[in-house]
Amino acid sequence: MTVKVSIDASGGDHGIPVTIKAGIKALQAFQDLQLTFVGDQSAIKAEIDKHAPSNKTSNRIQIVHATEVVLMSESPAIALRKKKDSSMRVAINLVKSNEVDACVSAGNTGALMAISRFVLKTIKGIDRPAIMGRMPTMTGHTHMLDLGANVDSSPEALLEFATMGSIAVEQTEDIKKPTVGLLNIGEEDMKGNDKIKKTAALLKNSNLNYAGFVEGDDIYKGTVDLVVCDGFEGNIALKASEGVAAMMGYYLKHAFTRNWLTKIVALIAMPVLKDFKSSLDPGKYNGASLLGLRGIVVKSHGGADSDSFFMAISEAYVEVSANIIAKISAQVSKEMKQDE
Numbered sequence: 001m002t003v004k005v006s007i008d009a010s011g012g013d014h015g016i017p018v019t020i021k022a023g024i025k026a027l028q029a030f031q032d033l034q035l036t037f038v039g040d041q042s043a044i045k046a047e048i049d050k051h052a053p054s055n056k057t058s059n060r061i062q063i064v065h066a067t068e069v070v071l072m073s074e075s076p077a078i079a080l081r082k083k084k085d086s087s088m089r090v091a092i093n094l095v096k097s098n099e100v101d102a103c104v105s106a107g108n109t110g111a112l113m114a115i116s117r118f119v120l121k122t123i124k125g126i127d128r129p130a131i132m133g134r135m136p137t138m139t140g141h142t143h144m145l146d147l148g149a150n151v152d153s154s155p156e157a158l159l160e161f162a163t164m165g166s167i168a169v170e171q172t173e174d175i176k177k178p179t180v181g182l183l184n185i186g187e188e189d190m191k192g193n194d195k196i197k198k199t200a201a202l203l204k205n206s207n208l209n210y211a212g213f214v215e216g217d218d219i220y221k222g223t224v225d226l227v228v229c230d231g232f233e234g235n236i237a238l239k240a241s242e243g244v245a246a247m248m249g250y251y252l253k254h255a256f257t258r259n260w261l262t263k264i265v266a267l268i269a270m271p272v273l274k275d276f277k278s279s280l281d282p283g284k285y286n287g288a289s290l291l292g293l294r295g296i297v298v299k300s301h302g303g304a305d306s307d308s309f310f311m312a313i314s315e316a317y318v319e320v321s322a323n324i325i326a327k328i329s330a331q332v333s334k335e336m337k338q339d340e
Contacts, residue, residue, distance in 0.1 A: 003033050003320045004100040005313060010039035010069045010087040012106025013303045019106070020047040022309035027057040029310075030317055034060045036100055039087040041065040066090040070111045072302055079111035080118055088112060092119045095295040102296035102316040104287075106304050112297065113149050113290060120295040123325070125332040128153070129292035130161045130231070131299065132168060134285040135241060137222030143169050143178075144219065144227040147288060148235035155199040158182070159206060162228045163335070164291040164328050166208050169226050171322035172315075178225035181214035183233060188213075203228075207335075284308075287315030291328070296320060 009019045016039060023035045037044045044063050053061070068086040070079040083089060088107045094100045096119050105112050109131075117129055132145035145165045150157065162180050169178040182200055184192045191213065192200075203210040211224050219227055219237060229237070256262050256269070286308040290297040296319050300312035 001032060001321070003030065003102075003317050004036070005033065005316050005320070006036045006038055006064075006091040006094040006100040006103045007313070008039070008088045008091040008103065008105035008107055009037040009044050010066070011108075012300065012309075013072065014106075014305070015069075016040070016043050016047050018304065018306050018309055020044065021051060021306040022304075022313060023061075024048070024051050024053050024057060025306065025310045026313040026317070027053070027060055029314070031056075033317060034062070035313075036062040036064055036091075036094060038064045038066050038091040038094070039069070064090060064094070070107050072108050074108060074111060076108070076110040076114035079108060080114045089115055089119070092116055092295075092297065095297070096120055101320040102298065104298045104300060104309075104312050104316050106300035106302050106309060106312070108302075109148065109299060112299055116290055116293055116295075116297045120293045120297070122292050123294055123329050123332060125335070126160055126164070126292040126328075128157050128160070129290050130164065131234075131288050132161075132165050132291050133238065133288035135219055135227075135238070136285060137220050139222035141285060142219060142222050142225060142227060143173075144229070144234060144237070145291065146229065146231035146234050147238050148231045149290070150231040152232070153230045155195055155202055158195075158199045158228055158230065159202045160292070160332075162203060162208055162210075162226070163206070163331060165226045165228065167328050167331055168289060168291060168319070168324050171324050171327055172318050173225070175225055177209040179211040180208050180226045180228060181211050181218065181224035183219075183227055183229035183237075184213040184215065186213065187215060199228075284311065287312035289315065289319060294325065294329075296325060 007019050009016050041063050066087040068083045070086045070088045088105050091103045092115055095103050128150050130146035131149045133147050134141045135144050145161050166178055184196050214223055286301050286304055288299045298312050298316040300309050
């Protein structure tokens with residue numbers, strides 16, 4: 001099976017230099033991958049020529065020209081209505097027309113969600129798409145959604161998120177019946193607001209492997225395979241974890257460079273420090289899925305470097321290979337019939 005992915009080459013903070021380098025790395029890693037780079041054709045071709053890809057990778061590259069770019073500061077409404085030839089819009093259109101299997105973009109998150117929802121539509125039975133990403137834990141990583149697409153989600157929407165996320169985790173991580181936790185301010189049944197309590201009741205009565213409430217620290221302990229929450233809380237948790245990782249790196253760097261003695265200690269501890277940095281590096285977990293759409297769209301961090309953007313392409317590759325859209329659609333359809 002050939003996996004075809006469109007790349008919003010011009011999107012994000014760094015654009016073409018990063019996306020092309022990451023794309024060529026992905027082509028070298030996955031022999032059945034084909035990439036379509038979307039953006040300024042001459043700039044894309046010039047960047048590809050810099051890396052001199054081999055014949056084995058160059059014949060799996062296509063370029064589609066787009067005359068516009070969605071800026072990181074632009075409103076989703078402007079991007080949707082006025083930039084119909086943006087690299088982001090054209091890359092998503094290729095998914096709609098079945099010319100590619102998935103799209104990856106480091107562009108404006110709000111615009112990406114708005115355009116993806118407008119062009120691709122949602123799976124029948126799914127009211128709202130949600131953003132799912134990976135978070136580092138003491139035991140590896142966990143998955144979490146929603147990370148910011150929806151604010152003030154209803155209990156029914158949170159159940160949809162849990163259903164979609166559970167299927168995606170099971171298929172991409174090969175975890176049978178992944179455990180699902182609902183983010184709350186405590187583990188006890190009496191904790192939380194009415195929405196959380198109603199959501200918990202829905203999850204208990206579902207076919208999901210519901211493990212109960214989880215607190216903020218459980219995210220990083222790896223207590224469950226999937227953490228479900230509203231996009232408001234999820235985005236705060238995501239940004240807080242990135243901030244903590246940056247702060248710890250800052251203090252470690254300054255602690256080890258205070259004087260000649262600490263510099264010597266740093267040299268001795270270098271292997272441990274590198275392992276620590278790698279474990280908390282947000283780029284290692286780059287690539288958030290826009291679940292609930294009739295097509296695969298993966299959001300990369302806007303400031304991703306080539307290694308991080310490669311991880312986002314890898315996520316798209318895995319999701320296409322696992323055929324998660326069909327599996328989410330089948331499960332949702334099955335549940336709809338049961339409710340009739």
